[in-house]
Amino acid sequence: MKYMKEFITSFIRRPAFSTIEVKNFLERRGASKGYFKLMLQNLEHSQRIHRITKGSYTFHEEVQFVGYAFYPFYYGLEDALTLRGIWGQQTNPVVITPRKVRPGIREFHSRNYFVRRIQRKLFFGYALFKYQNFFIPVSDVEKTLIDIVHFRSKIPKETIAVVIDKCDKAKLCIYTNKLPPYLAERMKALIVEYS
Numbered sequence: 001m002k003y004m005k006e007f008i009t010s011f012i013r014r015p016a017f018s019t020i021e022v023k024n025f026l027e028r029r030g031a032s033k034g035y036f037k038l039m040l041q042n043l044e045h046s047q048r049i050h051r052i053t054k055g056s057y058t059f060h061e062e063v064q065f066v067g068y069a070f071y072p073f074y075y076g077l078e079d080a081l082t083l084r085g086i087w088g089q090q091t092n093p094v095v096i097t098p099r100k101v102r103p104g105i106r107e108f109h110s111r112n113y114f115v116r117r118i119q120r121k122l123f124f125g126y127a128l129f130k131y132q133n134f135f136i137p138v139s140d141v142e143k144t145l146i147d148i149v150h151f152r153s154k155i156p157k158e159t160i161a162v163v164i165d166k167c168d169k170a171k172l173c174i175y176t177n178k179l180p181p182y183l184a185e186r187m188k189a190l191i192v193e194y195s
Helices: 003-013 019-027 035-045 063-070 077-083 141-150 155-168 171-176 181-193
Strands: 050-053 057-058 095-097 106-108 111-117 126-131 134-139
Touching: 003 019, 019 035, 019 057, 035 057, 050 063, 050 095, 057 063, 063 095, 063 106, 063 111, 063 134, 077 095, 077 141, 106 181, 134 141, 134 171, 141 155, 141 181, 155 181, 171 181
Parallel strands: 095 111
Antiparallel strands: 050 057, 106 111, 126 134
16 A cells, blocks of 8 residues: 555654544545545554544554544543552543543543543633653543542542642632532532531
8 A cells, every 4th residue: 555654653652533534635645535434444554553433543542542533531539540650550541522422431441441521611620641652632630629629439438638738728719619600609618618
């Protein structure tokens, strides 16, 4: 296949990619309109690439890269606690996105991951975090605490106490002021409970 080597060299350095990116990449190099479909089918059939969701693929078998199929997104909740070393439990990735996608449990390479939807106005409070050879977006400690309250996650009380202790109080105050009143009240009640 004429464009295979150039495609692999370029796309293997990404955690994930879309069929549109592949189509544009190949058409800019002179490939015929439907060529990208044939190439993706061949690569998937030979297990050189792996399908995450419809229209999203990766060269990597690492489940922590599935979030890129739901861009924009960040990893949050229990996953963020694990990635940031706040607790030692192994967790499945938790992808948080404002996109209109079906939330719930999904599977990639026999590993579960969770997709959670969040309102656009609550989509903030994350930073890039080094994971293997890539940087992935992960909620910061303060936003992780807000998401725990927002999604009513079942986190042990002692872990919540540790998260509150690690929070930058000024940043948490700024974030709380951005929240809808009902969620801001729940946050304030939690802080009072653990003070």
